[in-house]
Amino acid sequence: MSFENLTDRELKVLQNLIIHYIRTADPVGSRVIANKFRMGLSPATIRNTMQDLEELGLIKQPHTSAGRIPTDTGYRLFVDMLLKPEPLNDTEKNKIRNMIGANKKGIDSVLSQTSKILGEITNQLGITISPRFEEGILTRIDLIPVSDGKLLVIVAVKSGLARTILMEVESDIEFEELRQMELILNERLVGNSLGHIRKTLNERLSDTQCSPRLLKLFLDSSDEILGEQGDEKLHYTGADKLFSQPEFADRVKLTELIKLLEGRRELVDLVAQKTMTEGIVITIGGEIPINQIQECSLVITQYKIGNISGTIGVIGPTRMPYSKLISIVEYTAKSLTETLSDL
Amino acid sequence: MSFENLTDRELKVLQNLIIHYIRTADPVGSRVIANKFRMGLSPATIRNTMQDLEELGLIKQPHTSAGRIPTDTGYRLFVDMLLKPEPLNDTEKNKIRNMIGANKKGIDSVLSQTSKILGEITNQLGITISPRFEEGILTRIDLIPVSDGKLLVIVAVKSGLARTILMEVESDIEFEELRQMELILNERLVGNSLGHIRKTLNERLSDTQCSPRLLKLFLDSSDEILGEQGDEKLHYTGADKLFSQPEFADRVKLTELIKLLEGRRELVDLVAQKTMTEGIVITIGGEIPINQIQECSLVITQYKIGNISGTIGVIGPTRMPYSKLISIVEYTAKSLTETLSDL
DNA sequence: GTTTGGCAATCTCTTATTTAGAGTGCTAAT
DNA sequence: ATTAGCACTCTAAATAAGAGATTGCCAAAC
Incomplete structure (x- = not known):
């Protein structure tokens, strides 16, 4: 209509x-x-x-x-x-920027802190989702033997993000073997996005003549190493804010919401999908394909770290102050992007 | 009395x-x-x-x-x-063991899964806290340059646990410089617990003649690298279970509880402190030094990974089925310890 | 043709009132 | 030492009454 x-x-x-x-x-x-x-x-x-x-x-x-x-x-x-977006005043802007910048112990803690800010100043549930590693461009892979039978794989992507995976290996792997594998991996994979690499891994490594057992191990663990969806971390803060809203007077709704949050997966999927596009995305009530929160709305947007993107935003009852939230979420994403590129 | x-x-x-x-x-x-x-x-x-x-x-x-x-x-x-502890039947034992074992993608995910089990089968709030890295015995330190100006520090401790920290460095650090630093660090620090190292770091490295700027960097970041309290991760699952209990009929209590959980720090400190000792620790109502949960009880115990320990347990209203919970928590900790030593 | 005042009708929300039920504490009997 | 009996207290649920808000519609006013 x-x-x-x-x-x-x-x-x-x-x-x-x-x-x-x-x-x-x-x-x-x-x-x-x-x-x-x-x-x-x-x-x-x-x-x-x-x-x-x-x-x-x-x-x-x-x-x-x-x-x-x-x-x-x-x-x-x-x-x-x-709707006329309600611009933030300087106090608010400063508060956001300062709080995000306050804690720079790694991306995870920044994201956790960001969800806290969002929750606090919006009075809704603030959520952040860690970057979609898949989009990252591989800059380097290191294979480091740690203790006996343990191999640490370091996957570094553009913009300084790195992921480490601890793997089980046979304990008699030779140093030279590793070295060679490392070389080949770097040679053939660097410069592509992890997602792309994962899809084309078999072809890319098919004709190598490096240690077959290492190769097999690597192929078997490719999902784990290269990031199969499912490792995006969800942070949320401010559930208590929602509790005091009249739309959650019903205990059952509350319970359902908490279950959903604790389940994580479903929410991450939803949000990730909604935010493939740039800019603020607002999803209202029944537009959300999850039953438990059909009386809620979502205001989310992307942030960037290098060329990788993640999502932040808020969840609250459909009766939420959209005009203010848009500004807040937007500015927070901007600040977050800046902070992350700093570090 | x-x-x-x-x-x-x-x-x-x-x-x-x-x-x-x-x-x-x-x-x-x-x-x-x-x-x-x-x-x-x-x-x-x-x-x-x-x-x-x-x-x-x-x-x-x-x-x-x-x-x-x-x-x-x-x-x-x-x-x-x-109280007579109520032993678990085989079905329950299997369920616990299987669920913990089901997801072996790293310690973090196992712990998250464990909190979920605890929540589910106890019908209370299940909590897990990641290992106290401080207690770990250092087996090795690696310094790996990743992209320009980024240095990845890998701290491996006994039992195959490793932590990685991404650090900012001046971009013109020489490979040889790193190598030497790495050598010295390993020479002087390996074999001690991280906590101990942190306290005695200055003396240990005082008379070295390696790159002064690297040394300074390392000393400055020692807290971050060696694990200053504060990075123990708290997982909790089952908040919805508590919501349906009559003792949380009061909205305010519920809100307070959620705030506490989301705050994390306070709860982690409390639990960590209560569980320095071995075996099940039960803390009842007013015995808990946190106002917001003085009508709750805690049933917690240690788990081990190598010689490092962490904590798991449940929180619920003082009116909780202690005799069952003791058995569950105990068995879960045992299973968790086993699972973790597997991987 | 709009706009407005008036008004009965409808429904919720709050507050009182009543009632039924459960459990106690005490006393006197067993 | 134990128990039956009973008056008393307090809660929780059910019912009733009342106040307040808002609507829809009609006829009058602009």
Whole structure:
């Protein structure tokens, strides 16, 4: 359904209604809109307009004789057409930047810290997902024997990120054997993205004449080494913020949400998929393909470390202050990208 | 206060009361104890005994005309003297072992999985804390230049655990310089525990004649490299289990608990401290020095990986099935230790 | 043709009131 | 020492009553 021929008045009423509802969480009546927003119209007139909006499926009544609340469709229209992003003031910007910069002990801790900031200043659930290593361009592989029978594989990608994997090997592997393998790997793989390498690994290494057992080991563990999806780490902070929101008054919903968060996988997949594109992505209510959070919205965006990207954002009830959140998430991603390129 | 001169009857009544209360979460009245537990005494007699127990501070009434519930002291006595550990059956044992073994992609994922098991089969909040690296005996240090200006430090300790730290260095460090530093570090530090090394680092390296700038860098980053407290990772799973318990009916308590969990640090410190000793440690209610969870109990124990130890256990309301939990936590720790030494 | 005031109707939310039930503590009898 | 009996207390659930909000619609006003 297209809403292009909505009158100005209808748009204005919808906008005010949503703004007010986001603030108060109470169904909004015609009187409130007429008085609080000084539209120069009587409640009765507003009522008529509201009836129209309801017929269009943009707002609804929880029950007769309550005011109206926005539907998902209403929020969608609001977000797409009526929303004016609320810029951050300097205090807020500084707070974000300082908090992200405060703790530079590695990317993981920065991300954890970032989810905390997001949670804190948005009053929603802040989430961060670690970079999709797959996208990284391999710059180097090292094979280091540590203790007996252990081999440490170091996969370094552009922009200084590195992953280490500890592998089990037969204990009688010769140093020279390793050296040679290392050489071949670097020769043939460097410069490509891990994801690409993983897909084409067999061909790339097919005609080598290095140690067959090492080769086999490497091929067998390729998923682990090169990063098969599933190792993106999810950080979330601010669950307590959601608890105090009226939409989570229902214990069952709360429980479901926590289960989802603790399960991680499902959420990571969802978010990762939604954010293949650049810029802020907003997903509202039923647009989310996960049952447990269909009364929630997602505001997410990408951050970058080198040419690898990851995702940050917030989850909260559909009744969330989108205009503010967009600015916050955007700025936080920007700051995060900067901080990460620093280190 | 000592409770050594409690009569058999008093002990028995206390025991039954606690057992029943743990099951039902309802204050237990004299009738229930007299009838359900076939003590051969009338409710009136039980009432008298209960009055004694109340005077001793072992049980209390939520209000007149409710039954009694145990106090923290009561639980303590119960745990120390009256509890018969409930052995696991084979099904349970298998489930634990299989689930831990199912996912061997590195210690972190095993620990995460373990917290999940604990949560699931105890119906409490399962927690795991990663090994205290400090206790590890250094077997080797590698310094590997990765990209320009990045140095990867690999710290390997006994039992095949290794930690990697990515460091910033000046980009014109020579290979030979590194090699030499590496040699010296290995020579002087290997064989000691990281914690010990950290404390004595300055003396140990004082009279070396290796690259001064590398030395300085290393000394400056020693905390990061050798493991200053603070990097023990906390995994927890099963928060939703707690939500459905009546003791968390109060939203505020729930919120506080979540905040605590998300804060991590405080909980890690508490648990780590409680578990310096071997064996199961049970901490009940007010014995916990954290306000937010004073109506909770902790059942924790150590696991080992090589000679390094970490902690696992459960958190739940003081009204928890201690006798079962002890067995579960104990067996899980044992299985975990085995699994970890495998890999 | 819009817009508005008026008003009955509807529904929720809050607060009281009542009632039923459980458990205690005490006393007197066993 | 144990127990039956009983008045008393307090909670929890059910019911009732009342207050408040908002709507939809109609007829009047602009």
